Amino acid sequence: MSSDSLFKFARIAGVASLVAVAGLLSACQVKPLYAVSTGVTQKLSQVSFSETGSRVGQEVRNQLIFIAGRGAGETKTPRYTVDLSVSSSIGGVLYLPSSDTSAAGRTTVTASFVLKEKDTGKVLKSSTRAVTSLIDFPTQEFAKYRAILNSEDRAAREVAEMVAADIAAALSR
Template sequence: MSSSSIAAWFGRSASAGIVAALVILSGCQVQPLYSETSPAAHSLGSIAFSDAKDRVSQEVRNHLIFLTAGGAGEPANPEYRVDLRVKTVSSGVLLERSSDTAKAGRVVVSADYTVTRTGDATVLRAGHRQAVALVDYPAQEFAKLRAIRDAENRAARQLAELIRADLAAVLGR
């Protein structure tokens, strides 16, 4: 086989490969999960959330309402209802032996949630998510309390984003 026929064969093979790849890829339909035109976008705007029991629960609930409705608030006639049960645990993780005080800690905010269709009371999903925020404890007591509160807020925001992604996946089907 001459070098010109090998080059021609490789050229035809490359062209055929490109055409085959284009034919295969033309069948793909990729839609972003968070776009306004996705099927989940309308459904996310029609979710009502259960009332909060404490400050951290209220943070998670507020972030979820904003993320799902795009800042429009809760709907008047919701198609879905999400029952949230939020729990917060903070603990010291880096103990100083001489004074037996923690220098750093972690805040874990977890939630159990149930997504229900309001029309027929069908449970679409029940799940559990958690978010962890790390915190450094300063020497002053008020600063320590404020650092813990900031960590709770960060974890609540992360938790709301995780739950929103789960809701988009469930309602996008």
Template structure:
């Protein structure tokens, strides 16, 4: 008679569904996407970065040193070593039909990187990232040179942030 009206059965089903849902959600972890724990911050501060070969690679390296340490100081007792190879390419994207000269362009800054443990040489994370910065080409030559340099700096800063996010995610899993 209790099951004939369905109230006890529906309560039982709802209770079992609630328990199953709670069990499924118990394995989930919720963490902020871009924040790092103090443990991860300590690991980031203990990364030594390879020497730069050119101006753009030096810009990426400087930005990474600041992002890893938070104060611009390089790691003294490095636990990890980050090896980078940074390249840059500048192309015009809109040509003026009358003069056949580029009016705007883009700079693509690309890095191949490999983070290893300093003591064992074990690879923690490696990858390839790119950042694109758009620019205008003014008619003055100095303005054009300065526009390209500013775009390279913006691309290098964005690339450093992408690499930092990859490295922080890898170190947070360790």
């Protein structure tokens, strides 16, 4: 083969590969989850969340209401309901034998939810999410108590973000 024919072949192969890549990319339908055109933000604003029985559960619920309503509060006319169950646990991880205490620990917040259409009761999504937040235990009791509360609040905010993303994804379908 001559160098001219190799050059033509390489050019034709390059153009063919560009056309193939352009065709593959045009089939891609990626959209932002919270894009206005998807209608997710409007659907999220129509979600109501069940009451929870604990302080940490209330933190998760409040954060979900804030995310879903974009800061506008609870919806007055819900189309969707979320049955929410939240639990938390605290445990030590660095045991100090000299004082029989832990110097550090972790807080785990677990949220289980079921997203339903209010009118039909049809389940759209159910899942469980968990977040672990690490914590240092100070020697002073009040400081230790505040550190635990702050750790629970951090984990509650994070698990609420995960649950809200799951709900938004389910409503975008």
